[in-house]
Ligand SMILES: NC(=O)C1=CN([C@@H]2O[C@H](COP(=O)(O)OP(=O)(O)OC[C@H]3O[C@@H](n4cnc5c(N)ncnc54)[C@H](O)[C@@H]3O)[C@@H](O)[C@H]2O)C=CC1
């Protein structure tokens with residue numbers, strides 16, 4: 657499980673604002689509108705409690721404060737419980753919080769105590785980043801290249817297939833490839849095929865997983881993956897729009913999915 661580091665979370669809201677400008681330019685809509693479209697919900701000043709969790713690798717510096725900044729960015733009333741774990745959970749429920757945000761090393765969830773809806777970060781991250789990729793206004797077809805079929809990648813692929821896109825997928829894990837072909841009917845990406853993609857969704861924990869031969873002159877790369885999927889020489893290319901940030905977009909999708 658690739659865990660965030662405090663460095664990943666530095667300058668979070670500036671990274672988000674940058675990403676949102678790219679999202680608007682590439683898709684015609686900003687992240688809040690896209691979340692509203694995908695989930696059919698809107699914020700309504702819900703009270704959000706963030707409960708730090710000490711399990712496993714333990715509390716990640718500025719993870720809770722980043723979630724607090726995210727809740728406020730989306731116009732919600734957020735706070736971090738005074739204590740972590742069960743004590744914090746008890747405080748949040750006693751305070752009448754509507755939504756709880758908490759994460760151990762394996763699951764990061766949003767739980768709406770009122771509506772009983774619950775969301776997992778890896779599902780929502782896959783859905784929202786693949787949705788962004790699929791909305792590229794300059795795309796010439798419904799072909800989407802997916803790199804990485806793990807917890808996030810598979811969820812995003814499922815979402816794209818459901819929405820009727822032609823998904824070409826690659827993952828060195830042959831089991832994941834076979835599962836995606838059998839269960840979702842995706843095409844195996846063939847590097848020998850000269851086809852180039854204008855919409856790419858990448859979800860791997862490795863750098864430089866996208867090579868020049870995969871992408872069209874003008875393309876949108878939407879990736880939650882850390883580190884960056886695009887080699888620096890490609891990332892500097894003006895005609896490639898890159899949407900990439902470490903936490904906010906996925907967390908926003910979690911909140912919208914439980915409103
Ligand atoms: N930005 C955000 O909001 C979030 C970011 N993440 C990040 O997204 C990434 C993926 O997370 P998970 O799906 O949970 O990881 P995972 O470990 O479940 O899946 C990663 C997949 O990538 C595949 N892969 C590795 N190298 C590859 C390559 N060169 N080409 C194609 N596939 C390759 C692996 O075989 C594996 O199936 C991680 O870096 C994680 O930190 C995860 C959640 C939220």
Ligand SMILES: N[C@@H](CCCCNC(=O)[C@H]1CCC=N1)C(=O)O
Nearest residue numbers: 659660708709714715716719759
């Ligand atoms: N227990 C810690 C939080 C641990 C979060 C680990 N999960 C990740 O890093 C995932 C979530 C999005 C990207 N990676 C705390 O409460 O401070």
Ligand SMILES: [Mg+2]
Nearest residue numbers: 903904905906
């Ligand atoms: Mg994110």
